[in-house]
Amino acid sequence: MDTRTSRIRRIANTAGLLAGGLLLAALTACGAGGSGSDDDAATTSATASPSASPTDATTEESPVTDSPSLPPLDETSKPVGDSQTTITGTIQAGVESGCLILEFEGTVYGVFGSFDSSVVYAGAQVTLHGVVDTGMMSTCQQGTPFVVSEAETAG
Structure with a gap:
């Protein structure tokens, strides 16, 4: 192998190692939680190193604590109101495309x-049974969310 090819390979290997080192440094900084202390960086790089065993990372206490004020993750999409509510009125088109509202x-x-979209549509007189869900997120951005469980034509 000639000297020029050898030098190019060494430079390429050095550049690859440098890029890997920079990536590791960036990941270590992210894992340090932004405090910048030497102790945090040493702990993070020790747990992130390939030679550390999985049990090394799991024996440390987790800094995350359960908050009693937050609902469990599996309950975030459930309606907030417990009781069924009935509302009656004329369905109107919302300000956002595809959104429906009813004033009661x-x-x-x-x-x-x-x-049933043949019962609930803009201009229809309806009676809706369901629950109010004030925690619901929507792109409609209008009105208090009402989750319909049953809909019927108002007579």
Whole structure:
């Protein structure tokens, strides 16, 4: 192998090692939680190193604690209201495309849930049974979310 080829390979290997070192340094800085202390960096790089055993990382206490004020992860999509509510009125188109609203007793409700679109549509007089879900997120951005469990034509 000639000297020039050998030098190019050494430079390429050095560049690869340098890039890997920079990546490891960036990951270590992210894992340090931004405190920048030497102790945190040493702990993070020791647990991130390939020679550390999986049990080394799991024997440390977790800094994350359970918060009693937060709902369990599996309950975030459940309606907040426990009792069934019935509202009646004329369905209107919301300000966002595809969104429906209904005004009942001075409150505007965003209409969500599984319902028959031949019964619930803009302009229809309906009676809706369901629950209010004030924690629901939606792109409609209008009204108090009302999750329909049953819909019928108002008579």
